[in-house]
Amino acid sequence: MRLESATLTSPPNPLTCCSPLRTAPMDVQQATDLAPILKAIADPSRLRLLSIIAADARGEVCVCDLNDALDLSQPTISHHLKVLHEADLLIREKRGVWVYYSVNTETLNSLCALFGGVC
């Protein structure tokens, strides 16, 4: 007996439009929309990037710092950040020459809700 009316204000987010896993079987559309978001975090390098940003006290990290944090080339880091950003997991903000990424808390919470059904 749950209202599925979250589609009004924000851009259509496959996560918030989606009931918790244990509530109902997922149809093809839901699964197709959801998979890319999960694929985005299902990579060791991206997991590390995300956790570095998520755990940062200032709430944001400059790309220049991320480039040094992992043993990967600059284009590869840039690619991973793009994947995370397009999955709505990271928020991008350009300031001057630098680019800062912060985590999208809403998406993380939705992921939690997907698995738990409680959060």
Add this chain to the structure above:
Amino acid sequence: MRLESATLTSPPNPLTCCSPLRTAPMDVQQATDLAPILKAIADPSRLRLLSIIAADARGEVCVCDLNDALDLSQPTISHHLKVLHEADLLIREKRGVWVYYSVNTETLNSLCALFGGVC
């Protein structure tokens, strides 16, 4: 204020050994161990299979039913179930000729905790 002592009884579960994303940066080992579990659910077909099983009222589903539920060949379904099982997301039980899968609630809860830090 969470006790991190879950490594005594059960097989080493990379999820329960892992603090929530927002707590601390993940090292290479943690990320490498965690990624396969997330990869397992980061596929549309496996998402559907998992949700079908998770939403089932009896708490378990026979493979023979899953074979009909998705528009995929029997070997492909079997492969996906194996991936989910090896990621500790599904519990497998053979009864006679039939095989029944149920969700591993612990793993799902751990995933929730990973993203939320609260569950």
Add this chain to the structure above:
DNA sequence: CATCGATATTGACAAAGATCGATGTGTGGG
């Protein structure tokens, strides 16, 4: 405006993964 430094994009390539048909394995019934 020429240049430098920070990110992003492109193109290429190897590795991983999703899928299927064919075949193997094991269980229960006749």
Add this chain to the structure above:
DNA sequence: CCCACACATCGATCTTTGTCAATATCGATG
């Protein structure tokens, strides 16, 4: 003991993806 059925494994194929070197873009600064 043999057959039918449920499920798993194998081998092949096609697509996706992670990675890098090279190059492009874009903003600041002299």
